[in-house]
Amino acid sequence: MEGFTRTEAIALTKTTSSHLAYLDRAGFITPEKYGNSKKPTVIYSWKQVLEIWIIKDLAQKVSTQTVKKIIKKFDARGFEPTTTDKHIVFVNDEVFCLSADWSDMPCVMKVADKKREGLEPFVLLVLPPIANIIKAVWETAKKSKVVDFQSFQRRAKAHL
Numbered sequence: 001m002e003g004f005t006r007t008e009a010i011a012l013t014k015t016t017s018s019h020l021a022y023l024d025r026a027g028f029i030t031p032e033k034y035g036n037s038k039k040p041t042v043i044y045s046w047k048q049v050l051e052i053w054i055i056k057d058l059a060q061k062v063s064t065q066t067v068k069k070i071i072k073k074f075d076a077r078g079f080e081p082t083t084t085d086k087h088i089v090f091v092n093d094e095v096f097c098l099s100a101d102w103s104d105m106p107c108v109m110k111v112a113d114k115k116r117e118g119l120e121p122f123v124l125l126v127l128p129p130i131a132n133i134i135k136a137v138w139e140t141a142k143k144s145k146v147v148d149f150q151s152f153q154r155r156a157k158a159h160l
Helices: 006-013 017-025 046-059 064-076 130-143 149-157
Strands: 032-034 041-044 087-091 094-098 108-113
Touching: 006 017, 006 041, 006 046, 006 130, 017 046, 041 046, 046 064, 046 130, 130 149
Parallel strands: none
Antiparallel strands: 032 041, 087 094, 094 108
16 A cells, blocks of 8 residues: 555544545545545545645644635646645735745745734744654654554655
């Protein structure tokens, strides 16, 4: 098996089954589905597990609607609609994406507005570096009673 079962994804991301179902319905994270269409086997990729962590972190900073706007904007602009390879910055009521590829000229793209009252003149919120998220998922897997850590290591290392 290449990915992680729904039960493992719940344990690794410290989320709920209903949250994963919402992410699927909203088009944020669409896992592979096999077998019975009424109750399929659901498999999440390593990248999707990381994406779930990032979306969860992002949703603590802005509304779910803003997260949806950000991902739709990436998709509309021809970028992969994920957050794992992007640097997202919040300045007052605007959300910007900084280019992850600094080889040419730095690029900043406005991806959403958010309406919040009482913000300071300049507020900068930055998503945690992907290395920190990977470390958190590994630590969660080590401590999990649901995830077989040796199996997790083989599957996760295949994608690093």
